Amino acid sequence: MDLFIAIFTGTIIAATPLIFAALGELVVEKSGVLNLGIEGMMLVGAAFAFWGVIAGLPMPLAILAGALAGAASSLLFGVLALTFLTNQYAAGLALAIFGSGLSAFIGRGFGSAPIDALDAIHLPVLSDIPLVGPLLLRFDPLVYLALFMFAVISWFLYRTKAGLVLRTIGESPETAHAIGFPVIKIRYLAVLFGGLMAGLGGAYLSVAYTPLWVENMTAGRGWIALALVVFATWRPLRVLLGAWLFGGMTILQLQGQALGLGVPSELLSALPYAATIVVLVIISQNRQMLALHFPASLAKPFRPAN
Amino acid sequence: MHFRIEQRPEPSARMRVAAPIVATALTLLVGSIVFAALGHSPLATLHAFFIAPLSSMNGLSEWLLKASPLILIACGLAVGFRANVWNIGAEGQLIIGAIAASGVGLFYPDPESVLLLPLMFVAGALAGMGWAAIPAFLRARMNTNEILVTLMLTYIAVLFLSWLVHGPWRDPAGFNYPQTALLPPAAMFEPFDYAYRLNGSVFITVVAVVAMWLFTDRSFLGYKMSVSGAAPLAARYAGFRESAAVWTGLLAGGAAAGIAGMAEAAGPLGQLSSQISPGYGFAAIIVAFIGRLNAFGIVLGGLLMSLLFLGGDSVQMTLGLPSALTRIFQGILLFFLLAADFFIFYRIRPLREHA
Numbered sequence: 001m002d003l004f005i006a007i008f009t010g011t012i013i014a015a016t017p018l019i020f021a022a023l024g025e026l027v028v029e030k031s032g033v034l035n036l037g038i039e040g041m042m043l044v045g046a047a048f049a050f051w052g053v054i055a056g057l058p059m060p061l062a063i064l065a066g067a068l069a070g071a072a073s074s075l076l077f078g079v080l081a082l083t084f085l086t087n088q089y090a091a092g093l094a095l096a097i098f099g100s101g102l103s104a105f106i107g108r109g110f111g112s113a114p115i116d117a118l119d120a121i122h123l124p125v126l127s128d129i130p131l132v133g134p135l136l137l138r139f140d141p142l143v144y145l146a147l148f149m150f151a152v153i154s155w156f157l158y159r160t161k162a163g164l165v166l167r168t169i170g171e172s173p174e175t176a177h178a179i180g181f182p183v184i185k186i187r188y189l190a191v192l193f194g195g196l197m198a199g200l201g202g203a204y205l206s207v208a209y210t211p212l213w214v215e216n217m218t219a220g221r222g223w224i225a226l227a228l229v230v231f232a233t234w235r236p237l238r239v240l241l242g243a244w245l246f247g248g249m250t251i252l253q254l255q256g257q258a259l260g261l262g263v264p265s266e267l268l269s270a271l272p273y274a275a276t277i278v279v280l281v282i283i284s285q286n287r288q289m290l291a292l293h294f295p296a297s298l299a300k301p302f303r304p305a306n
Numbered sequence: 307m308h309f310r311i312e313q314r315p316e317p318s319a320r321m322r323v324a325a326p327i328v329a330t331a332l333t334l335l336v337g338s339i340v341f342a343a344l345g346h347s348p349l350a351t352l353h354a355f356f357i358a359p360l361s362s363m364n365g366l367s368e369w370l371l372k373a374s375p376l377i378l379i380a381c382g383l384a385v386g387f388r389a390n391v392w393n394i395g396a397e398g399q400l401i402i403g404a405i406a407a408s409g410v411g412l413f414y415p416d417p418e419s420v421l422l423l424p425l426m427f428v429a430g431a432l433a434g435m436g437w438a439a440i441p442a443f444l445r446a447r448m449n450t451n452e453i454l455v456t457l458m459l460t461y462i463a464v465l466f467l468s469w470l471v472h473g474p475w476r477d478p479a480g481f482n483y484p485q486t487a488l489l490p491p492a493a494m495f496e497p498f499d500y501a502y503r504l505n506g507s508v509f510i511t512v513v514a515v516v517a518m519w520l521f522t523d524r525s526f527l528g529y530k531m532s533v534s535g536a537a538p539l540a541a542r543y544a545g546f547r548e549s550a551a552v553w554t555g556l557l558a559g560g561a562a563a564g565i566a567g568m569a570e571a572a573g574p575l576g577q578l579s580s581q582i583s584p585g586y587g588f589a590a591i592i593v594a595f596i597g598r599l600n601a602f603g604i605v606l607g608g609l610l611m612s613l614l615f616l617g618g619d620s621v622q623m624t625l626g627l628p629s630a631l632t633r634i635f636q637g638i639l640l641f642f643l644l645a646a647d648f649f650i651f652y653r654i655r656p657l658r659e660h661a
Contacts (some may be wrong), residue, residue: 036453040637076641084648089392089453090595090642097588098637104630219459227454266469273458273465277444284450 005134007251012143015247017042017209018202019146021225022232022239023153024197028230030157030191032170032297036092037077038198039222040099040249045070045205047103050213053115063118063142063203070199071099073099078191082184084121085301100216103130107151110213117211141203147240149197154236166190168297172236173302198222198272220273231283234293242279310657314650321650326596326603329642330610336638342423346625348565354624357618365616367502371574372615375400375566375583377608378511379590381518382562382597388522389531391537393441393556395456396563397587398463399434403564404571405467406433408578411493411571412475412486422492426568427510435557437463442556446549452556460587485579495573507569514562519601527554563587584615585633592640613635643652 021038028035048069052062073095080091118140121127125139156165165185170174173183205217224246232238252266283288338348359365381394386393393399409428414422437459444450466482474507477487495505522528527550534541535550554657566586571578595610596602618632 080641081646084645085652086644086647090640093394093591094640094644095638097592097633098641101630101633101635101637105628105634108628108630200628220457223454223457227451230451230454264469264473266465266472269463270462273461276458277450277455280454281444281448281450284444284448287449 003255007248007255008135009139010245010251010254011130012139012207013247014250015243016143016146017204017221018225018228018243018246019150019216019240020201020204020229021222023146023236023242024201025229026232026234026236026239027153027197028159028190028194029234029298030170030295031166031187032173032295032300032302033081033187033191034088034092034110034299035074035077035081035095035191035194036089036226037074037095037099037222038194038225039218039220040096041070041198042099042202042205042218042222042225043071043103043216044099044106045202046217047106047202047213047269049203050110050115050206051106053207054110059118062207063200065197066206067196070197070202071195073102074191074195074198075197078188081301082187082191085303086115086302088104088299094261096222102216105288107213107215112212114212115207118208122280134274140208141201142208145200146204150154150236150240157236167295169299174298177302177304186239198225201225219229224272224276227280231279232289233286233289234295245279246272246275276295307639309654311652311654314653317650318653319403322598323644325650326606326643326645329639329646331645332642333639337635340631340634341627344627346627348351351621351625351627354621355422356613356643358624359613359616359620364502367504368610368616369612370508371504373608373612374508374511376590376611377561377588377605378514378566379563379586380509380593380597380604380608381514381601382559382589384597384604385518385521385528385531385558385602386551386596387535388528389551389555389567391552391555393438393456393559394453394591395441395458396590397561397583397585397588398460399437399560399563400567400570400583400587401460401463402465402567403430403434403435404567404582405470405566406430406580407568408475408486408489408571411489412507412578413533417490418492420480420492422490423495423572426493426572427565430564430568431561432564434560434567436555436560437564438560442553445556446552452552456630467578467582468580471578473509475578477577483579486577488577489572491546493572494576495569496620505573507573510565510569511541514565515601515605518604522601531555550614561624563590589615589636591634595640596643610639614639617648 021042025035025038045066049062049066050067057065075096077091080086081088120138120140124139127133157167163175165181167183169183169186177183202218206213210217228239228242231242249272253271256268257265328619334352338352341351362371383393383396407426410426410429414425441455442450442460442634444455445452448624450539471484471486474487478486497503529550530546531554533550534546567582569620589611593604593607596607596610614632614635618629621627621631622629
């Protein structure tokens, strides 16, 4: 039973940074913009949040610092892709490289000491209910925030007028522009939101998941988040399910390493990456499903005439 | 005064040449500001970053030694990028190439055979191609995004290398360092001069640059691939198969990266270790873009990027600045270059006030 609880809660926690980053990227891609720089933005967010804790900021402010730093870094991509109409693949890669360099630069003075991690909540009585308490009511606040953001984004995209405008821009910026919507401005907002969410995901890694500074600590999660959006065929609920699936993979291979199955730990660590490929291949077979939800203008530069 | 951005009637040839120069100048400017903010004299730091590494024979040797794999890989990648085939896993293909080549070098029955180096070359190239064939097959046959597959395979390659050098291939006499035994002399490129590390593998890069130029500018397949990149619909009407572009693009990148990995193991390193590449596979992507996916541009881009690597090491050693600055400058340089490209196609005009 304890093992089950450990695997279940571990899965939810490991999925949280992916949920933040992938939901943010989902909104960006729904507006027709492809930002490949998630890994860089997450690293910047992780570094700034960690810096906040070391500098003595209260935990919520440190996390906010990480989120804002992620948003600020996304602006570099935004200016290139939206104002200078750059190839979005190249601009995103530049951000990924820049972010990893910047985070390593900021993190050079952090040392290797762990910090006090973000505390889990403990509700009186409720968190002590057998089974339900340990399974659902003893996470740290960011786990709940990630789920809350899932609800907000699902509602925003499919139940509000602003969400409809965003999706229209992703399908046909020309049409949206002709109707009179400020395409570029809305895309900027989407990119900033994506940066904020990636920054939050990075902050979660450095102050809650593994509360110590390791260079390049995201270890490819930014790229896996990108894969999750494709895996989810651009739908929020599937992003959530996908993140849990990968969180589960991560925890199971860690459990496998702990049990010492006789399989080298490096090969077990490779499992989540291999699983990403397998899942992508399976999803890619359903071309109809992909075409149905794919934002038609994705990664195509747009400049309003005049 | 108001300004207005308008499309140029023709792309500007002058801006095409000026853009990389402007981007480099702006990167230097930002670099100076960063150095000043860190409390170092900008001029002295720029000197340590860009001049000092080139002011000795050893520095020049290191400059070419590091530029060589960058240019080689960028040439291979650019073949794919021209056709919108996004292989960003050259780092993984380099690692697999280095593993295969080192395997041949370490375990070939006759360690003094003159065939050893050529066999390692073939092993490196084939292994790099094999690793790149996975995303090529998945994209061409299974409709799977090659960006994500090449990247995931890079993480897997890193872990595989780590397992090999920590486990089965670790040098028993190596004090537990994660590295293999040294390659036999017949498995190594001989340096031009034993005082320096530059070796004959740079000629591979020279051949690759010429081959890349011939392929992109003089061959029909190269032409077809450029059309697929620039105008996918036109390419489809003309009957050019997308899968041919995918296979060619990925295999060219994989072969180049695999050979670069082989040349690292058989050149400056002389063994396989977990530090086989300081990020050449990723930096080569920037080199390809700086060089505008063109063979001779890539040579210049590779020399510039190599200098950034050397400069990062140099300021770390002389001024104690973190070598992470290298990656920051790589990113900034690419940012400015991409932004400067805008002015090839657009111009800013002052708007006259109308009465």
